[in-house]
Amino acid sequence: MTALLASPLSVVEVACAVLSAIVLVAYLVLRPPLVRATKVWLLLGLGVFPIGAAFSGNVQGFEATKEREFCGSCHVMALHRADSDDRASGSLASRHGRNAMFGNENCYTCHANYGMFGTILTKAGGLRHVWLYLTEYRNTPVEESKKTIKLREPAEMNDNCMLCHSTEATLWLKVPDHRASLVDTRAGRIGCASEGCHGLAHPFFQPPSSAGDKR
């Protein structure tokens, strides 16, 4: 019920679905002849209301895919999610999750591609994750997945960090390590979230340089 009231789109979707269901069930029960009025009613029940439900449902679905609950619903991501949910954790993921700007969408905010086609590329990448989950990780124990799941493009992660941490603020540049690694950080050669800098984003995460498949 909370999910239903969380967004006006949910209300629109349910309303459209209920109206459509009423029309369709009425048709199935009453079995009226196919006169013009029946066609109009069926157009509403099979066309207008379902399209309304699909549109609002799709927007709602796309929004749901940004939530941590969604990302953590595959068992191999359970530890990542648990760490992000843990308010006492000092990991980068958890600290950003506690930030209101990230909140429940901290997985998406940090891992999404940016730029004009960022959302589309991120969704395409998500489909790739689903495919890998179905074909390789479905029966993988969580402990094993911790060792094998890695960032596919670790060099691009800095771009996402720099969406907020521009690397140009005076305070940021006052840090000697930041000044020394400025060019490499901006080029993605040195990861912000790496051992020696701000630490790995997730406490059990495998550094990109170690052996294993990149996912």
Added chain:
Amino acid sequence: MSPLRIRRWLVIACACTLAALALMTWQLFDPSVWPVMVAMSLGQVLGTASLAAFGYVVFADFRAQRLSKMQNPNGKEPKQNA
């Protein structure tokens, strides 16, 4: 298209749409990977196919009425299908 076939097509379309709506609503209450994926793939396919089936039935019915009128311009109105 016979009235019986029209009726059958429409019943299938209604059932498919009800299933699609159920899938689309399911994702609201359980926004995890499978409900969302199924709603945005199978749900959309079922809904679109149902609408296409309805369009086909309406078109076929319209064509049958028109043919009937052309064959019997002074006769009575053709009997409504289903």
